Amino acid sequence: MFKKAQTLFDKIWSSHVVKEVPGGRQVIYIDNHFIHEVTSPQAFAGMRKRGIGVFRKNQTLATADHNVPTKDQHLPIKEALSKKQVDTLVQNCKDFNIELYGLGHKRQGIVHVIGPELGITQPGKTIVCGDSHTSTHGAFGNIAFGIGTSQVEQVLSTQCLILSKPKRMRINVNGQLQKGVTAKDIILYLNAQLTVGGCTGYFVEYAGSAITSLSMEGRMTICNMSIEMGARGGMIAPDQKTIDYLKGKPAVPTGEEFEKLSNYWKQLYTDPDATFDKEVSFDAEAITPMVTYGTNPGMGMSISDLIPQGNSASFAESLKYMDYKSGESLEGKEIQHVFIGSCTNSRIEDLRLVADFVKGKTKSKTVNALIVPGSKQVESQAKAEGLDKIFEAAGFELRQPGCSACLGMNEDKVPTGEYCISTSNRNFEGRQGPGARTILASPLMAAAAAIEGKIVDIRKYLN
């Protein structure tokens, strides 16, 4: 089927071209569409105005995640505007006959956590959602990317988008990771090396032994933050781990059909002779536990480094906002909040890692430590494994699933001027609440900071 040497991206893209559009764009078919309460209401309003329905409702799944409270989810949402948005989603799903995993549903959760859990996220597909972290799904070897609400409306009504093909880029990370270094550190390192706009215009494929040695959860963390370098999306070729992860998931076929499907998945790789528009390589051994010091995810450094000098006004503004200075170390800096959650790091593996570390320890009295699981399934699995008891004993609060303090659309906000070490994906000004100061880090680094009340190098615990 594929003759010329092609990249994985090319293979999937070309198999989804419906037609060419005069001027160079193409109509691309979308296999799966996830929607949520924040970026869908105007799309439904547009469809009502045009008098059209959902074209392929079986390829559409809705959940409520961005706005939802993480406490008492069985009670009506207190905040009026959030309630209205969630209620609007419920009504729209009812009117347009779309499956909704809303509040109270056993499968509810962050859209990028539930897609893979359900097995809807599969290799070779095209997947979109009105959320920039849709790139997460690329960990399974598919083309997944975030879209705007106008495009949500297009996909709902035609299952297609009119796109120009992005350039292709490969990022190789080879070698063995040091102790205490996680997938999150790899992606924060890549963000720092390639900068916040460094991959704009490109669709990235991650490769190399340090990437393939990661679990599916780790791969999702990597692909999740592709957008923070400006990339249209990120992907990792499927392998046996991908197949094993998907086997038995609710949306994945069984028996002979599964065998057929997994044989197809095995063909999804970049041909050895294929070329990329850009290719960069990094050594995994050079990566250490990372922290951010500024107000975009590209402003990160090793915990052993000092905040660099910058010469732009934007750099100066950024440090002023954080109340940090060039030449300072972040080690020993006090934090008041710890947030473990978000579509980057809220999966069972993240929670296990944190539980394993905090077991028998107690959080600092000066810190609020919040753990927000990515989905109801993660929450129930954590409870089944007794992680909730470990968190409770260590003084961490285990909440109910949602996007929570990653973007502070619900009550989970960081107060003005206070510091939060967060496993989420964005340290933008005000991201976790007006005036909040965010330090991005791995779940291990966040857990260690919670214990000490200040930022520490996790490696000191591991020797």
Added chain:
Amino acid sequence: MEKVINLTSSAVPLPMEDIDTDQIIPARFLKGISKEGFGENLFRDWRYTSAEEKNENFVLNNPTYSGQILVAGRNFGCGSSREHAAWALADYGFKIIVSSFFADIFKENALNNGILPITVSHDQLAAIFSQIEKDPRSQFSVNLPNQNFYNDQGLHISFEVDAYKKECLLNGYDDIDYLLHSKEDIIAYEKKQMVQ
């Protein structure tokens, strides 16, 4: 969608780099269910120091600067895919955004809302900022059919615009109009996939 063709206006300078969509419209203002009214909260946390108090140092609060053109530092619109950022800019009255570099999703969202993003070189951007600094009333003109951004102070820039999107902007077409007319092709594609 409203047509975009030609326009002459003064410009508002915002030289900060890497302006993310969380700054353009903070998440707590994304709770609307219509496209209207987001302009009120455009750059909310830069425009206001507290709930009521305006930040007099911020350019949108400075009466010296006004116009339908926003000129911004490189990598404008990075981060979240929220189309609310484009709605907020449009609702506030901006029709053209000039920068040396745009984030992909924002650029697409802008085009889908009748906002024209114009990419200029680093040096051209510096020249535009310097003209505005010298004379905040400096006028700039956009001619979309000819793809020119120019003025009578010596500025002449030919900019690129996706051919398909140019047609859409000039005629006020939406992608959805095109796609709804492509239904037969879409169904044919689906049938072909089923067979394979």
